[in-house]
Amino acid sequence: xxxxxxxxxxxxxxxxxDEIVLRTRDLTKQYGKRLAVDRxxxxxxxxxxxxxxxxxxxxxxxxxxxxxxxxAPTSGSVEILGxxxxxxxxxxxxxxxxxxxxxxxxxxxxxxDNLRAVAAVLGGVPEARMDAVLDLVGLRAxxxxxxxxxxxxxxxxxxxAIALLQDPDLxxxxxxxxxxxxxxxxxxxxxxxRLAAEGKTVFISSHVLxxxxxxxxxxxxxxxxxxxxxxxxxxxxxGSGDFTVTVERAADALxxxxxxxxxxxxxxxxxxxxxxxxxxxRGRELTRFLVDAGFVPDSLAPRAQDLEExxxxxxxxxxxxAK
Amino acid sequence: MSxxxxxxxxxxxxxxxPHTARPSFIGLVRGEFLKVSRQxxxxxxxxxxxxxxxxxxxxxxxxxxxxxxxxxxxxxxxxRFMGQGLTILRVFxxxxxxxxxxxxxGMEYSSGTIRVLLGRGVGRIQLLAAKLLxxxxxxxAILAAGMLLEYALSLFVLRAVTGNLxxxxxINGTFWADxxxxxxxxxxxxxxxxxxxxxxxxxxxxxxxxxSASIAxxxxxxxxxxxxxxxNLLTKSDFWLLVTGDLLGxxxxxxxxxxxxxxxxxxxxRVLEGPLVPxxxxxxxxxxxxxxxxxxxxxxxxxxxRDVKE
Ligand SMILES: Nc1ncnc2c1ncn2[C@@H]1O[C@H](COP(=O)(O)OP(=O)(O)OP(=O)(O)O)[C@@H](O)[C@H]1O
Ligand SMILES: [Mg+2]
Numbered sequence: 263x264x265x266x267x268x269x270x271x272x273x274x275x276x277x278x279x280d281e282i283v284l285r286t287r288d289l290t291k292q293y294g295k296r297l298a299v300d301r302x303x304x305x306x307x308x309x310x311x312x313x314x315x316x317x318x319x320x321x322x323x324x325x326x327x328x329x330x331x332x333x334a335p336t337s338g339s340v341e342i343l344g345x346x347x348x349x350x351x352x353x354x355x356x357x358x359x360x361x362x363x364x365x366x367x368x369x370x371x372x373x374x375d376n377l378r379a380v381a382a383v384l385g386g387v388p389e390a391r392m393d394a395v396l397d398l399v400g401l402r403a404x405x406x407x408x409x410x411x412x413x414x415x416x417x418x419x420x421x422x423a424i425a426l427l428q429d430p431d432l433x434x435x436x437x438x439x440x441x442x443x444x445x446x447x448x449x450x451x452x453x454x455x456r457l458a459a460e461g462k463t464v465f466i467s468s469h470v471l472x473x474x475x476x477x478x479x480x481x482x483x484x485x486x487x488x489x490x491x492x493x494x495x496x497x498x499x500x501g502s503g504d505f506t507v508t509v510e511r512a513a514d515a516l517x518x519x520x521x522x523x524x525x526x527x528x529x530x531x532x533x534x535x536x537x538x539x540x541x542x543x544r545g546r547e548l549t550r551f552l553v554d555a556g557f558v559p560d561s562l563a564p565r566a567q568d569l570e571e572x573x574x575x576x577x578x579x580x581x582x583x584a585k
Numbered sequence: 586m587s588x589x590x591x592x593x594x595x596x597x598x599x600x601x602x603p604h605t606a607r608p609s610f611i612g613l614v615r616g617e618f619l620k621v622s623r624q625x626x627x628x629x630x631x632x633x634x635x636x637x638x639x640x641x642x643x644x645x646x647x648x649x650x651x652x653x654x655x656x657x658x659x660x661x662x663x664x665r666f667m668g669q670g671l672t673i674l675r676v677f678x679x680x681x682x683x684x685x686x687x688x689x690x691g692m693e694y695s696s697g698t699i700r701v702l703l704g705r706g707v708g709r710i711q712l713l714a715a716k717l718l719x720x721x722x723x724x725x726a727i728l729a730a731g732m733l734l735e736y737a738l739s740l741f742v743l744r745a746v747t748g749n750l751x752x753x754x755x756i757n758g759t760f761w762a763d764x765x766x767x768x769x770x771x772x773x774x775x776x777x778x779x780x781x782x783x784x785x786x787x788x789x790x791x792x793x794x795x796x797s798a799s800i801a802x803x804x805x806x807x808x809x810x811x812x813x814x815x816x817n818l819l820t821k822s823d824f825w826l827l828v829t830g831d832l833l834g835x836x837x838x839x840x841x842x843x844x845x846x847x848x849x850x851x852x853x854x855r856v857l858e859g860p861l862v863p864x865x866x867x868x869x870x871x872x873x874x875x876x877x878x879x880x881x882x883x884x885x886x887x888x889x890x891r892d893v894k895e
Pocket of ligand 1: 293296297298316319321322324325
């Protein structure tokens, strides 16, 4: 009964990081004249928690629906676990657990019967497994109640339980934090981390950037159906190469720095901290320059950008739907 | 999402191995039965149907001259029992089957659960086929149980009214042959009804839409007869009467009469109106087959081709 055994097993057969678990190739979906998804190319590797970010209407759900074979791409293809989804749905999708948009449930049935009804499709799972996933999402005590009586967050949890039911290799979650309370979000985060540690791959779409920042190893940002960037979260927020400098007489320091060829982008932020590029992008040279000029910094550090800031910049202020 | 529990199945060997798991047709059908059986209304409808089947026999018990009737013309009365019973099964199982079919198909669209099932790798046509098979099995069970109940009730009424079962001696080979034909017409009617509800619900892709439109079908084309009569009177054109020869409901109504032997009394078969032009058995069968084929084609093609946006 340990979570490490399967992880070790999988690690032996499929070293994490090499295998591409999900790949889209020029994936495109057109609704009338609107391109909901436009030549999208992304790659998700085994063991990653991959964040799929974009403003409303960016095409996240449309992409996920195509990945699950629910809607047919206008052109392009999706490969999951090495097989083309258009031709190998029946063998690939049983290994994928998914939660698309709001959890879809049989409201008149109990939580457990919902699990039964979905499990039956692949030949059923043992009761013990249902108990295990119900425990995992904290719904065991309410499993006999009709889903109609569940709160939004409880329905979301049951949706996650359904996705986990058959121990998938790839978990695709569309806005999984939807409706969860803070404790639920923390639990979800822990759960996803543990799944990833077991060698499972997690693909989540989200708007909640702090959330993404905390758990995702890599992210893709989409806007208006197009891929804007795909990179690690660190690379994304490392961004500009600016440094944050706390120094006395910051305004004078700013004037001096701006006079330098490398310092034109320097500025002061709200609380009077100097934000500036460095000569040759090196903190050491910036320090030397300031000290030589008589400005001894109290502190100097590379400036991490806010993911939110990056997101808004890359998506044109999140103006997806407006266009 | 308690942190103390393992994520993977406790005993991988006893669980379905997810790496070899495939969509299972038997599993799908079992799942559909689970969904139907958890609906309280399914059971209430079956109970009501049983009530409707029993009712005419109870009424028969109170009719004063039944005893003399049976002794004088036992075969005619047996035909009446058989015909009435099967007609009631045919007419009243209709709404039950329509509701069960429309729900089974429509709720997946309305609740969005179709994306969960298809997301597991199930084929669209596979899912539709599992649903249709489930309803066909339910229909077969209703027919079998209904006939058994009616047979038992017939014996009970004969016994109660005449004190013996002598009337059964009047039964000849033709009676049994007619009974088989009648049962076949009920089965055909049930099948076409199920396909109609399935096609309409697939088109509507919602529970409410599918249910209301398919439940309205038979009332509409039966009541529609009145409008065709009016059109005929107003325009003096027989075209309107000919059209009724191709309506589904009236053809299903006319089918038993058109197919049974001459020995069967008219009173055993006439309940609802047939078309306004005379139709023979072959015609009623052909019309039903064409409707069935169209319904099936619509359901299959739309299910197969359409994006699932639910
Ligand atoms: N069935 C449809 N018919 C027409 N257009 C559609 C359909 N579904 C989605 N779209 C369009 O495709 C685009 C992408 O929608 P999608 O649902 O994929 O966005 P999303 O990124 O999931 O947004 P959100 O964050 O709001 O969930 C939108 O412009 C939307 O209007
Ligand atoms: Mg979405």
